[in-house]
Amino acid sequence: MKKIFSVIVLIFGVSLGFSQENTPPYQEIPTQNEKRVIINDIPMIKYELLEQKIKEEKDVFLVLNFWSTTCAPCVKELPDFIEVNDKLKANPKFKMLLVSLDRAKDKERVIQFIKNKTLTAEVVLLDDIKRMNTWIPKFEKNWDGNIPVTIFYKNGEKIHFNDGEMSKEDLENIIVKNLN
Numbered sequence: 001m002k003k004i005f006s007v008i009v010l011i012f013g014v015s016l017g018f019s020q021e022n023t024p025p026y027q028e029i030p031t032q033n034e035k036r037v038i039i040n041d042i043p044m045i046k047y048e049l050l051e052q053k054i055k056e057e058k059d060v061f062l063v064l065n066f067w068s069t070t071c072a073p074c075v076k077e078l079p080d081f082i083e084v085n086d087k088l089k090a091n092p093k094f095k096m097l098l099v100s101l102d103r104a105k106d107k108e109r110v111i112q113f114i115k116n117k118t119l120t121a122e123v124v125l126l127d128d129i130k131r132m133n134t135w136i137p138k139f140e141k142n143w144d145g146n147i148p149v150t151i152f153y154k155n156g157e158k159i160h161f162n163d164g165e166m167s168k169e170d171l172e173n174i175i176v177k178n179l180n
Contacts, residue, residue: 047135058156080168096121
């Protein structure tokens with residue numbers, strides 16, 4: 001009986017190991033209208049890596065939106081951002097990056113939010129709350145830390161800073177004016 005139990009435990013352990021080994025940290029799932037949503041995981045990054053990502057996007061028009069799942073104006077404007085992203089994401093000169101300022105311990109809530117809201121833009125979790133007073137002024141000296149905030153970069157250079165909720169029309173106007 002003891003041997004049978006040991007064999008069952010061994011088989012279960014091996015099968016569990018193989019199932020986890022083949023599961024990627026995230027996967028893209030197509031949804032209605034060909035939208036893709038990243039699920040299961042989002043990268044948690046520090047300010048320096050975000051800064052590096054911005055610099056790497058030197059050949060694109062980058063829309064960088066700081067938001068949180070607990071910020072009502074942020075949640076209100078996100079559908080417009082996603083609609084604009086869905087229209088332009090095929091353009092190799094355009095990229096949208098949504099930077100969540102939720103706490104690291106709330107990562108699962110952010111992942112669930114991405115699924116529920118069908119966020120198709122790239123999302124990262126900026127796990128650097130303790131150093132906010134250091135990195136916020138590096139983005140914009142007049143930024144007081146409130147969100148939502150949207151920063152627009154063209155060829156790696158900041159061209160526009162928007163403090164507060166943005167209308168779809170304002171978002172589209174800035175993009176159309178500067179994309180080409």
